[in-house]
Amino acid sequence: MKPRLDPQEFRGAGHRLVDFVADYLETVEERPIFPKITPAELERLFDEPLPRGPAELELVLDELEHKLLPNCAHVNHPGYLGYITPSPNPVGILGDLLASALNQNPGAWNIGPGATAIERRTVRWLADLAGFGAGAGGNLTSGGTLANFIGMKLGRDWVTRDAAQHDGLRERWAVYASEERHVSIDKAVDAVGFGRGALRALPTDERFRLRLDALEEAIERDERAGVRPACIVGMGGTTNTGSVDDLFALREIADRERMWLHVDAAYGGGMLLSHEHRGVLAGLELADSVTIDPHKWFYAPLDAGAILVRDATRLLRSFGMKPPYLTDRADEGGERYDFFVHGFEQSRRFRALKVWMSFKRYGTNEIGRWVDGNVAQARHLHRSCERDPEFRSAAEPVMSAVCLRYEVPGLPEERSAALHARVARAVEATGRFWISTTALKGRTHFRINPVNLRTRTEHMDQLLELLRTECRAARAAP
Numbered sequence: 001m002k003p004r005l006d007p008q009e010f011r012g013a014g015h016r017l018v019d020f021v022a023d024y025l026e027t028v029e030e031r032p033i034f035p036k037i038t039p040a041e042l043e044r045l046f047d048e049p050l051p052r053g054p055a056e057l058e059l060v061l062d063e064l065e066h067k068l069l070p071n072c073a074h075v076n077h078p079g080y081l082g083y084i085t086p087s088p089n090p091v092g093i094l095g096d097l098l099a100s101a102l103n104q105n106p107g108a109w110n111i112g113p114g115a116t117a118i119e120r121r122t123v124r125w126l127a128d129l130a131g132f133g134a135g136a137g138g139n140l141t142s143g144g145t146l147a148n149f150i151g152m153k154l155g156r157d158w159v160t161r162d163a164a165q166h167d168g169l170r171e172r173w174a175v176y177a178s179e180e181r182h183v184s185i186d187k188a189v190d191a192v193g194f195g196r197g198a199l200r201a202l203p204t205d206e207r208f209r210l211r212l213d214a215l216e217e218a219i220e221r222d223e224r225a226g227v228r229p230a231c232i233v234g235m236g237g238t239t240n241t242g243s244v245d246d247l248f249a250l251r252e253i254a255d256r257e258r259m260w261l262h263v264d265a266a267y268g269g270g271m272l273l274s275h276e277h278r279g280v281l282a283g284l285e286l287a288d289s290v291t292i293d294p295h296k297w298f299y300a301p302l303d304a305g306a307i308l309v310r311d312a313t314r315l316l317r318s319f320g321m322k323p324p325y326l327t328d329r330a331d332e333g334g335e336r337y338d339f340f341v342h343g344f345e346q347s348r349r350f351r352a353l354k355v356w357m358s359f360k361r362y363g364t365n366e367i368g369r370w371v372d373g374n375v376a377q378a379r380h381l382h383r384s385c386e387r388d389p390e391f392r393s394a395a396e397p398v399m400s401a402v403c404l405r406y407e408v409p410g411l412p413e414e415r416s417a418a419l420h421a422r423v424a425r426a427v428e429a430t431g432r433f434w435i436s437t438t439a440l441k442g443r444t445h446f447r448i449n450p451v452n453l454r455t456r457t458e459h460m461d462q463l464l465e466l467l468r469t470e471c472r473a474a475r476a477a478p
Contacts, residue, residue: 013057020065021093028076029454032431035071042071078454079433081463084239084267086451088301091361095354096301107348109336110328116337119352125359126292127308129272130265131285137312139343140294140351143305144266145184147291148233150307150344152188154289155231155260157318165318169193174222176200177233178210180240182264185233194230207395208243208440210235212253219257231260236281236290237268240438240447242399244268247283254288263287266305268399270297270451273368277375280398288314294355297371297400297451304351307343315342374400374450381448381460390468394440403438403445406471417444419474426470433463 037045045067074080076087104112106119119140127136141147152175156164159173175189179201189199200222202214219229232254234245247263254261263284269292271280284290288310295304309315320341328336340346358367378397385391385404394403406423408416420437424446427433438447446467450460 009057013061016058016061024069025076025090028074029078031074031077033074033077033079033434034428034431035073036429036431037071045071073434075452076454077434078452078456078459079463080452081448081450081455081459082434082436084296084449084451085302086296086299087453088295089299089358089362089453092300092354092358095357099350099353102350104350105347106350106352107340107346108326108328108338110330112350113336115350115352116339118356119339119350120337122352122356122359123306123308126269126294126306129364130269130287130290130292130308132290132308132310135312136308136310137315137342138306138308139315139339139345140348140355141305141307141343141345142303143295144182144264144291144293145187145305146344147266147293147305147307148182148184148262148264149188149191151233151262151264151289151291152185152192152194152231153344154309154314154318155262156192156194158260158288158314159228159230159258162317164193172198172227173230174198174200174218174227175231175233176202176215176218176229178202178204178208178235178238178245180204180208180210180235180238180243181233182239182266185264198227198230204243204441208238208241210245210250212246212249215250215253219253229257229259231262234261234263234287235268236263236265236284237271237399238401239267240401240403240440241395242268242397242401243395244280244398247281247286251283251286260289261287262289262291264291266291266293267296267401267451269293270371271399273298273364274371274375275365275368276372285310294358297374298355298358298367299370299451299453300355300358303349304355312342319343370453371400374452374455377450377455377457377460378402378448380457381464384460384464388464388468390471391464394445400451401447401449403440403447404467405443405445406467406475408475413443419471420444420446422474422477423467423470426474427463427466430466433459433466435463 075085104115106112106115109116123138173194175194175198177185190196200218203211205211232250234247234250290308293305294300295302322341378400382393382397382402385393392405392407424437436447438445
């Protein structure tokens, strides 16, 4: 058995792994997207006792190649069009490898000085894209869920003048968002102490944007009942349709009512790089806090979300605790920036490296062209459905999300939902595409969302033809 830290073994395995990844990315379109295996079969495949002794690294890699790889959902495949999990760019993949090797923790400057500097610069770049000024700040998170949680905590602290941090919530408060919000908003409203019952899920218009009249009415009702308005959550690209709320109007209402305005642009933030659709997120710069996920439409590998704050001092006010065991006595001038006193997490992965490297290697111009390509693919599919008597597109795509419904006159919604689910499973079984289903205003749709470097326009045509075939078959089945 070779020594545990044998550099030659590491070098050989590393070369094999990099070659393997390169070959995998080059040939991924030839693989079925989704495995034909049951959860129980997968459990049995990896069912073994805790290893007590070492094994040759080559054998471990062999096992992964034969057990893990065939049972992945291949998000790098151009036919992966379901959830918003983009294909990671190659440089970002290398960035993750280096981050793991260096194992820096930018939670505190003295255990990750260079990592802290790179993350601060990456946050600055993201803030610039969002239109925030020099006083902005933020940090990278595991994703939109944690970023939205931090946004809600910042809002809670601001509206209570920081009293809630110490005394809890002593009054009833309300948070306002559209029915098209992401579920992470519900979780955040719960976790920061407002309670799920404080969330007002408001109706949307025909383009799935928050209805301002419904927002005004909800605020008025709450104020009459003695409930204080706390936060508005605007959507900067909904998960279902990529719709964007009227951020200018939301800012006016938030100012009038002294409310915090948080914008969830976890998915839609990629449009800040677009060359052809620059105005889609107009007004984003007016938000108090913004969620953006570089691991979505910036094509960085998981995980890399971001919370951006227009006034960076709010981070220190909300999180600024520094116990003696985490106080850096060498920092006499107070120049060492500690992310843990400006955010929720203490131990933090060096997430910024893959994002920083991606920007450096490709630049925003190239990444923006990838974004515009995905938007063009979604709009092509939408236009094809406009000419198709069997399919209806819910709305013209604002971004790259398009929702299609197979129209069967007179078919009850319960049976239509079952048909759409059956067809989605049939599409998965072909191994050529992976899509999801969703509901818009109570009606089931297929949800197709290209956020993929390898997707091409012809894939949209192939998918529509496959959907037509499978929908007709499902409709004819007993």
